[in-house]
Amino acid sequence: MSVDTAASRLASHLRQLRKQTGRSLKDLEAELHVSDSSLSRYFSGQSAPPWPVVEQLGRLAGQDVAELRGLWQEAGQRRRATEPEPDPEPAPQPEKPRSRRWLLAGAFVLTAVVFGGLGLYAGVRIGQSKPPAEDAACASWPWPGGNGEDVVPFVSLNATEHKPTVELIIGKGDDGRSAAWAKISGAKFGDRVWLDWSSDGGRSWVQCGPFPVSAESGTSRAHDTGPNWLFRACGDVPQPIRRTGGEGCTDYH
Known part of the structure; x- marks a missing residue:
């Protein structure tokens, strides 16, 4: 078939x-x-x-x-x-004369330095002025309606300037129903938080987020709790100039 x-x-x-x-x-x-x-x-x-x-x-x-x-x-x-196979590697090209090769290498390095610096600056500026939008998959979900309680051990996200924590919270959504959401604390501008929802024991999931934060804390949207549904909270510190592997998720609950 x-x-x-x-x-x-x-x-x-x-x-x-x-x-x-x-x-x-x-x-x-x-x-x-x-x-x-x-x-x-x-x-x-x-x-x-x-x-x-x-x-x-x-x-x-x-x-x-x-x-x-x-x-x-x-x-x-x-x-x-039926996904296409990757394109084969191109055949090796004849080696260029040494003097020309060094000239081309020098030009490449200079170009990389100039445009790499501009790219890093532009990337940081863009990341600070226009954070990524929330996932459309959960655009209709409610927001948390209160503080709630953490239900699994939190995770710490390592960064050079700070160490935010991510928690899975169970409480009430702003629609008054029992709900779960992700919360990040000790954050800085641009850190992100999201919620994973699974109905098959964590083998597959729907990701709600990421939600960029601009203050010390932030949350994802919330999802109704149910007997066969599991949730976990995740977050990261995406800016390259501050990140040292800062990403993690709590256990499912």
Whole structure:
């Protein structure tokens, strides 16, 4: 079976599940925590949905998720099997005369220094003036409604100037429902925090974020808690001039 056939079968099955739920795209957007534009691409077969979205849609439609899992995995395996091989390495070129080679090397080093310095400056300026936007996958999720309590040991992110900590918090969302979110403390401008949500024991997940912070602390959006859902909090210190490997996640809870 070709990847197109496998992907088409999955998309057709997802459309049938949506019909069985009797819900509109806007209704599913709120329940699956995925934008309606992403759902449209999943139902048309233009892109592959993550497993938590497929699983939750199946549960809403009363579908056996084990059968769904096989169909979803088949489409993914076919897609990976048809990915193009990397281009072969180019054939070695004849060696240039020594004097010309040194001249070209000197010109390359000078160009790299000039443009590398400009690139670093521009990169820092851009990173400070326009941080990356939040993930569209959770744009409709609520924000934390209070302080909450940390439920697993926090993680420390190593940086040259500071050492922020990331915590997984359980409390109330601003909609009043029990929710989980990620929190970063001891942060500096540009540090980031995000929340991973899994419905299959951490084998796959939906990432909400990253959310850049401009103060001493910040949070991700929140997600409703549930008996079969696991969460973990993650964060990093992305600026190259301050970073010494500062990235980490808590355990799942």
